[in-house]
Every structure is written in C-alpha cells, then in structure tokens.
Amino acid sequence: MEEGKDWLLKVEGLTKIYGNPSEDTVSRTGPLFNSNICPKTGAVVACADINLTLHSGEVLGIVGESGSGKSTLVKLLYFDQESTSGAAYLNDYEDGEQDVLKISNQQKRHLKNHKMGMVYQNPRDGLNFRFSSGGNIAEKLLMADNYHVGQIREKATALLTSTEVPVARMDESPKNFSGGMQQRVQISKAIANNPPLLFLDEVTTGLDVSVQAKVLDMIRRLQKDMGISMIVVSHDLSVIRMLTDRTMVMKNGRIVEQGLTDQILQDPQHSYTQLLVSSLL
C-alpha cells in the first residue's frame, strides 16, 4: 500500500485496563459481550487493541457512547494516562522509530510542549484559572521555548483575536468568562505552540447551540488555515460530520467500524453504528 512517509501518528495495539487483568480479560470483554468488565477479575477494559494511522493534515473522528473508551484513547496519546500495553509513533520524533509511550517523563513533556495540543471538554482541565487568559497562553509558549516577553504578548493577542476572545479582557482570569469563551481561550492555548497534532475531546459538549456553532466554525477555520492534524472525539455525529474526513466507531473499548465519514453516516455496517446513525435527529 502506498503510504510512504505521509503518516504523522501510528498507534499499535493500544490497551488500557484498570484493575487486575487475567490472561483472557481482553478476549472475554468487548462488543460481543456488551461489556468491558472482566467476568473473572472485575478488571475494566477502557480500550484494547486500538490500531490507527493519522496522516498529515487529516482529521480523524472517534465516535461512541459514554464509556466506550474514546476519551481514554486520546488521554493515553497525550500522556495524561499510562497505557497497559501498545505502542505509538510520531513521524517527526526520532524518525518515527521510537515508541513514544516508552520514553521518559521529561521527554514526554518536551514532546507534548512542542508537538501536541489538547482541548478538554471541561476548560478547567486545560486552563489554569489562577492565571489570566493571556497568562495561560504565555505558559504554553514558555514551555515551547519562547522566552521573549514582547513576542509572547504579541502572539497571545494574535491567538485570542483569531479565536474571537476580546483582547481587552486578556488580563482577566478565564473563570470570569462564559463557557464558550473559556473554550475558545483553551483552544488558543492548545494551538499556541503551532502543534502538528491536536486532540479535541468533546469540545462542544455542554455549550448551547449558537456557541457550539461558533466554536466548531473556529476549529474548522483553524484546521484549514494551519493544516493541523486532529483527532476529534465526540458522541455527537453532527460534530463528526462537520469536522472529520475519516471516522472510527468505538463500543466497549474496541473499534467496531472505521471508514470515510460519509460512508459511516450513509452506509454504516455494524449494528451499533446503524443504531447510532438512525438515532440522529
């Protein structure tokens, strides 16, 4: 297959299990059993045997019900949690030959600060409410080795402008902001280091629809302008339809179906995907 060096991220056999797994924990859980709890030991399989390839500039959607393991997956890749087994490779890290899940914490931090961004569902997870909005962005820029105060201020202003946060309020803490504005500050922070790879975890969940639309439009524009590769996690098929080229469907910690987003929506194969698509309003 002609794929060449065009890939950005490769994930192989990624697995996360909570509790004490037995040898057949993985084989006795999953969509076939409609459960992710091991009947023997009670270990919880958050996700198992996940393989994926993300290409440069591509947007991959992950859809599934609550508890299907989709958030766990991106948290493992962003090093928020440690995987039980599996490997992940980044093309522009050590020529794509080093499993980044096995590097030291310091190296992980460096990789995160320079090559990745993450936007969480809850702005509190991605922002420090004791800092101002500008300060939050400055923190990310400092970690990515930008030390010139004037330039930091300039960059923060540009980022907040592009995400439509009033620059006049950049010295205020995001805790005073509305949910939609907090989310836009969080996005500014996540993309401050120009990451080639951005994770978005349920970023519009809980926002009212007009604000949701604004945040989605903005993400779409940033993606087109900057060509960032993204993994978009959402339980909302409209978000997936609007943002992604390809989609993976997860259930009970496994990928049950993957394909082009229009194919998943119009010709879904797995019974769970058919149910999901037919539930679309």
Next chain:
Amino acid sequence: MEETLIVKDLHKFFFVHILNDKEINALEGLNFSLKKGEIVGLAGKSGSGKSTLIKCIYRTNLTSSGQIIYKSKKYGEIDLTKASDYQILNLRKTEMTYCSQFLSVIPRVTAVDVVAESLITKGYNWDAARKTSKEYLSRLRLPEELWDAYPSTFSGGEQQRINVARAIISEPDFLLIDEPTASLDEKTKDVVIDMVLKLKEKGSTVLCITHDPYTMEKLTDRSIYLKHGKIIEEHVASVG
C-alpha cells in the same frame, strides 16, 4: 480509446441490523465501462439503483462484491472497492468528484466560499478562488445578492446551482453527477450542460444520472438503463 473505469460483476446489498437483519439487494451483477473523455448517462426509475451505484464508485457506499477498476493519475490502475480510505481521500481531493442530488454543505459558509473551497483544496489562495467562484456563480445566473448568503436558506434550484458550480469548478478528471439539471429552468439547464461539455473537451470522464430527456440528448454520448439493480439496456446516442 482507453477505459477510465471498468465495473465488473458489481453487487451491493444493504444489511439492516436494526430492521431485524433485513437484507436489501440494490445492485445485482453490473458490468460496464467508461472510456476516457466520455459522458455516459445513467437512467432508470427511482429505486433502480442509480445513486447506489454512483455512491459505490465514490466509496460513500461499500461494495458487497465485484470490482471497480479506475485508471488513476496518481495510483495507476486501482480497484476502488479495495483502495485504502487514505487513497480514496487523495483521489477525491485530486481527481474524482461527486455532485450529489441535494446540496449538503457545512452550515454558515457563504455561497461564494462553498464553491471557492473546492479550489482551496487544489492549492489556490482565497482571493483567486473567490474570484473564480464568482465567475461560475454569475455564469450559472445565481442572483448576486445571494453570493454572500448561506446556501441552506436557498431555493432548490439555487442550491443545485451551488452544488454544480462547486463540483465543476475544480475540473475533476472523473465526475460523478446526480441529476444536475432537475430543478433548473431551460436557460440555466443549457449553462450547466455547456459547462459539463467544456469539462469533456478538457478530457474529463463523466457519469451522469438524469431523468430529463433533454439533458440526456444534449449532454451524453451514450446511456445505461437500470431496472431493479440490473442493466437492462445500453444505448449509443445518435450522432448529431
């Protein structure tokens, strides 16, 4: 002339789990081919499988069995039923375009930009893309006051023109087009037919679903008739 597309023994059935595993046979053993630079019409009653076929070629539908061999610039001969998602995405970006019957676009993007975006993916900058987009909208006689409005609020005919403009503007090598003239007035119909014929002059291959005898006659070189998911007739259009 060499063939651009060869379809061999194509079958498509839908297996609907949520309707007690109901099986629907949509296409049953299709065989046909398209030559490079040819415009072929696809006709048949509603439900005969025309759109299903076009979607199988474009991979919006997964094919159940059979082959769809496409001669690609990028990959050479490639079976579209087996190509990777990544390869299909690349083909869609650079050489294969599908124009659906109904406009489905990202909300809150203006008419000009919806059309211009097809050129952005081809590497144009926004200024140049918007300029060309406006030329197309003007040729398709879309009232100028609508150019900066959102297409979701447009009438059926207006939406269709946006849809056609956005498919044709990037001059794809292979165009799949579903009912391009269905809700258009005579004059605009001629503009659309003319635009597709210009594509053909540049060497594009076109597969076009149409119910309209006028479009069929003016536009296509020959036609294929489907009934209950099977080809029942193939016609060569009269020369003239």
